[in-house]
Amino acid sequence: MGLPPLNPGLFNLAADHLWVSHCSEGPVPAASVRAIQDWLGRELRPWKVRWNEDAVGLPAAVRKACAQVIGAEAEDITLTPTTSSGLGAVAHGYPWRSGDEVLAPLGEFPSNIWPWKSLAARGVSFREVPLWEGHRAGAQALASTPPPPSVDPEAAILKALGIRTRVVALSWVRFQDGLKLDLGRLGAQLQDRGIHLVVDGIQGAGTALPDLTGVSAFATGGHKGLLAPQGQGFLWTAPTFRTTLAPQGTWLSVEACDDWSRPSTDHERDWVSDGRRLEPGVPSLLACTAFLASLQTLLEPGIPAIQAHVRSLQEAFLADLNALPDWKEEAERLRDLLDRDRLGPFLALHPGERGPASLQSLLDDGAERGIDATVREGYLRIAFHGWHQEADLARLRAWFSGTAN
Numbered sequence: 001m002g003l004p005p006l007n008p009g010l011f012n013l014a015a016d017h018l019w020v021s022h023c024s025e026g027p028v029p030a031a032s033v034r035a036i037q038d039w040l041g042r043e044l045r046p047w048k049v050r051w052n053e054d055a056v057g058l059p060a061a062v063r064k065a066c067a068q069v070i071g072a073e074a075e076d077i078t079l080t081p082t083t084s085s086g087l088g089a090v091a092h093g094y095p096w097r098s099g100d101e102v103l104a105p106l107g108e109f110p111s112n113i114w115p116w117k118s119l120a121a122r123g124v125s126f127r128e129v130p131l132w133e134g135h136r137a138g139a140q141a142l143a144s145t146p147p148p149p150s151v152d153p154e155a156a157i158l159k160a161l162g163i164r165t166r167v168v169a170l171s172w173v174r175f176q177d178g179l180k181l182d183l184g185r186l187g188a189q190l191q192d193r194g195i196h197l198v199v200d201g202i203q204g205a206g207t208a209l210p211d212l213t214g215v216s217a218f219a220t221g222g223h224k225g226l227l228a229p230q231g232q233g234f235l236w237t238a239p240t241f242r243t244t245l246a247p248q249g250t251w252l253s254v255e256a257c258d259d260w261s262r263p264s265t266d267h268e269r270d271w272v273s274d275g276r277r278l279e280p281g282v283p284s285l286l287a288c289t290a291f292l293a294s295l296q297t298l299l300e301p302g303i304p305a306i307q308a309h310v311r312s313l314q315e316a317f318l319a320d321l322n323a324l325p326d327w328k329e330e331a332e333r334l335r336d337l338l339d340r341d342r343l344g345p346f347l348a349l350h351p352g353e354r355g356p357a358s359l360q361s362l363l364d365d366g367a368e369r370g371i372d373a374t375v376r377e378g379y380l381r382i383a384f385h386g387w388h389q390e391a392d393l394a395r396l397r398a399w400f401s402g403t404a405n
């Protein structure tokens with residue numbers, strides 16, 4: 001394993017902490033914090049803040065960088081505070097008819113549930129489909145079996161489509177079991193049937209490039225793999241789909257909104273057709289300064305280099321786990337899923353017969369060793385990103401084998 005694509009020195013990570021939890025919260029590069037400090041300094045002197053460079057230019061630069069981290073076009077980017085607000089713009093802008101249905105995999109993160117459930121009063125229903133045999137969620141989540149290597153989530157979704165299904169809403173990478181769905185395969189099949197694929201992309205953005213062919217919308221917050229502070233994310237929409245969505249109705253979503261030679265009260269204007277059509281107003285410029293620096297940090301080595309690095313860390317970690325009798329079976333399941341390109345940037349370890357309660361003591365032991373991992377719905381999550389390195393693997397090895405490190 002060579003040098004990590006992201007120099008660990010770009011962050012302020014303390015030597016006594018091993019942060020394998022960007023699936024919860026990504027560390028923010030020091031450059032992003034400096035950008036915020038610089039911006040605040042200028043806010044003390046408002047005459048230093050310029051309309052074209054800052055209020056217009058900064059969000060435009062952020063949209064461009066957002067497009068680059070997912071391999072898309074800047075015109076199709078809408079700046080939104082969170083994943084939920086991006087999905088909400090789609091859910092509330094779509095021209096529903098009473099009786100329409102949204103289909104989702106069982107056990108989505110709530111950001112991808114409540115925007116759809118909020119449509120109940122308009123006669124739109126929300127239905128969930130299990131993705132494998134033994135898949136459980138909700139009150140039964142801890143009794144779920146983990147996804148087997150032979151899992152075929154796209155087939156399960158396609159089989160469950162109903163005649164009133166208008167939207168399939170799903171996570172690219174699932175927050176608890178880490179399963180990655182094949183967006184290209186689903187998008188193509190759904191497009192043929194006139195159904196929109198709407199994606200919660202937060203658990204994959206920043207560590208892989210999504211295949212957006214056939215996808216109608218892709219929403220993400222910035223605070224995980226994109227390494228930004230919480231509160232600034234984006235929504236990507238396919239151009240033809242976007243024109244079917246009602247605009248948010250803010251003053252920056254109309255043409256020539258900032259042409260000050262024209263009276264602002266002249267409202268003989270069309271809605272813009274690019275991603276700004278769906279923006280909820282002027283984005284937080286403070287958040288934008290940090291987001292831009294975070295995105296530029298990722299774009300320096302590029303997402304493919306980060307993805308390849310994460311993959312080699314995952315392979316090495318699973319090889320270590322495979323050598324431990326207690327974890328051999330789980331390491332084999334995950335390795336098989338990895339080989340089938342079914343995993344995002346974190347490995348979600350299922351405790352099997354030991355039961356979900358066993359994960360807490362493991363987590364506590366890790367915390368005593370300065371290793372910050374997370375548990376969600378019966379899985380222990382170990383997330384790798386572009387700054388992790390060989391020495392981090394040694395610490396994880398010592399943790400799992402119960403030896404000193």
Ligand SMILES: Cc1ncc(COP(=O)(O)O)c(C=O)c1O
Pocket residue numbers: 081082083084085109111112171173174175200202203220221222233
């Ligand atoms: C799959 C998934 N979606 C969304 C979120 C966050 O949503 P939001 O950006 O709306 O806070 C998380 C984690 O916090 C998540 O794991």
